[in-house]
Amino acid sequence: MSEEILVNVTPRETRVAVVENGMLQELHIERGWRRGVVGNLYKGRVQRVMPGMQAAFVDIGLERAAFLHVNDIHRPNAAVNSGDEQLEASPQPTQVRPITELLRDGQDIVVQVLKDPIGSKGARLTTQISIPSRYLVLLPQSRVVGVSARIEDDAERARLKALVSELSMPSAAGYIVRTNAEGQPSEALAEDIAYLSRVWALIEKGSRESRVGECVYEDLNLPLRAVRDLIRRDVEKVRVDSRETFEKLRTFAAQYMPGESEEDSGLAEKIEHYSGARPIFDLYGVEDEIQRALQKEVPLKSGGYLVIDQTEAMTTVDVNTGSFLGQRTLEETVFRTNLEAAQSVARQLRLRNLGGIIIIDFIDMHDVDHRRQVLRTLEKSLIKDHAKTTVYDFSPLGLVEMTRKRTVESLERQLSEACGTCSGRGTVKTAETVTYEIFREITRAVRQFEAERLLVIASPIVVNRITEEESAAVAELEEFLGKSIRFQADDQYLQEQYDVVLL
Numbered sequence: 001m002s003e004e005i006l007v008n009v010t011p012r013e014t015r016v017a018v019v020e021n022g023m024l025q026e027l028h029i030e031r032g033w034r035r036g037v038v039g040n041l042y043k044g045r046v047q048r049v050m051p052g053m054q055a056a057f058v059d060i061g062l063e064r065a066a067f068l069h070v071n072d073i074h075r076p077n078a079a080v081n082s083g084d085e086q087l088e089a090s091p092q093p094t095q096v097r098p099i100t101e102l103l104r105d106g107q108d109i110v111v112q113v114l115k116d117p118i119g120s121k122g123a124r125l126t127t128q129i130s131i132p133s134r135y136l137v138l139l140p141q142s143r144v145v146g147v148s149a150r151i152e153d154d155a156e157r158a159r160l161k162a163l164v165s166e167l168s169m170p171s172a173a174g175y176i177v178r179t180n181a182e183g184q185p186s187e188a189l190a191e192d193i194a195y196l197s198r199v200w201a202l203i204e205k206g207s208r209e210s211r212v213g214e215c216v217y218e219d220l221n222l223p224l225r226a227v228r229d230l231i232r233r234d235v236e237k238v239r240v241d242s243r244e245t246f247e248k249l250r251t252f253a254a255q256y257m258p259g260e261s262e263e264d265s266g267l268a269e270k271i272e273h274y275s276g277a278r279p280i281f282d283l284y285g286v287e288d289e290i291q292r293a294l295q296k297e298v299p300l301k302s303g304g305y306l307v308i309d310q311t312e313a314m315t316t317v318d319v320n321t322g323s324f325l326g327q328r329t330l331e332e333t334v335f336r337t338n339l340e341a342a343q344s345v346a347r348q349l350r351l352r353n354l355g356g357i358i359i360i361d362f363i364d365m366h367d368v369d370h371r372r373q374v375l376r377t378l379e380k381s382l383i384k385d386h387a388k389t390t391v392y393d394f395s396p397l398g399l400v401e402m403t404r405k406r407t408v409e410s411l412e413r414q415l416s417e418a419c420g421t422c423s424g425r426g427t428v429k430t431a432e433t434v435t436y437e438i439f440r441e442i443t444r445a446v447r448q449f450e451a452e453r454l455l456v457i458a459s460p461i462v463v464n465r466i467t468e469e470e471s472a473a474v475a476e477l478e479e480f481l482g483k484s485i486r487f488q489a490d491d492q493y494l495q496e497q498y499d500v501v502l503l
């Protein structure tokens, strides 16, 4: 399997596409300038210790001095707390030691930014350092291996804990096993530990050799995270359409993911600057694929199609057969369509990044062996997915239930919003329904308010319908109410919108 990664950089948006055998499989998007300094490590110098506030001001090279509170100063055996990963923390007695015993003016320390500076407030710092990778968080000052509480299976928790403890053996660092480590093989965790050890070695070197105010570790933006997270050894190529990002990626890969031997130059050699005239996402039709990934219907080669619906509670996938081809029996056509659908569903879940409960309504099959093969195909196709998936057997009604864990919103939620015309319902009231609503509204308005004449403004479709098909009804209404009613079309009005105005 050949895997290629395309990185598209524009001033406000970075997109990373994972293409396997010429087919888009995954898309990652980062927008805006979220990039603050949170997560970065600096070599700082204590400017002033303030015993009254139990805090210190630290110069980290930013415009304003940063703030370090005594509670954020590392003490051996203190409880750790890191990012989104909830840990079962064993209660620790808080050692209250005055800040003057921990820090002194003019001292050089390595600090990590907890909060970006806002307005006149400087950044907030900690000396309890944590460095994330795909599946782990390195806690260089700790010795504990903790597993995210969101991994619920006891056997899996024990496996991960034992694995990470064993793999990290020579070093004395602590690790948090992140939620998405669930189900990952030991090689993946070993790669992460190797990566984090390299990061930490460079941080230590940096803290010795840097000047005060220099950044010794920078939290990764999307292109760098992509290189860190997505690139396994079998990636053939990474193409980047920005020279600046390309250079950053090369440097990063050379530093953190070097080759394992003289001949193996590592990932850096696989990263290329793409300077072609065609937009990079036109390669392999990636841009078109993204547009299609926002559609409900997915055509299948066999002539059938999928209908994918994302609701609040779950995602449903309906498998439909195309026209029956005389060559095969109906049973055979259904089986072939379901097999193709199983592969397509796996790809679409990953591409659209759908999570939570997913219910697949395959076309009815009576042959037990056919059902088994469709289920097997689905499971096999899901192996490449990095998100954890669990597939259950066919339910009595012939549905397949499955779950998929993910950490970011689906592609649709990232790129789309509910349609303003139908408010996301996917349907609008018919012109006929709106017509009768208007008639009721007229009656109500006339009873409530004094008026000689009425003006109704509505969409052209509704007004046309009223004047062409309902003129008799309008005449009757006018006579009944004793008022004249005028209809006016306005193309600013959506089909469901109208106003009844009393003149």
Ligand SMILES: [Zn+2]
Binding pocket: 419, 420, 421, 422, 423, 424, 425, 426, 427
């Ligand atoms: Zn709509």
